[in-house]
Amino acid sequence: MSTAGSISKAWCSTKRSDRDASTNPVCGMTIESEQAAAREVWKGQTYYFCSRSCQEKFRAAPDRYAKKAEDRATRNSQTR
């Protein structure tokens, strides 16, 4: 019998808070949905923006910005 237990990596599946806030993928600031100046639905996900100009930037390259936001979220959950 081995006593070497498998440590469950709980932090891997830790979900972020259910609060109705989202990170603006363009400038990186956190926007609450009510405060958003603009929003954009892309691939089933709603993104909130602090201003129209941020929204326009996202529209120009949604792929790039959405990926960036994803990377940031992943990194945050790992370091925390």
Ligand SMILES: [Zn+2]
């Ligand atoms: Zn912004």
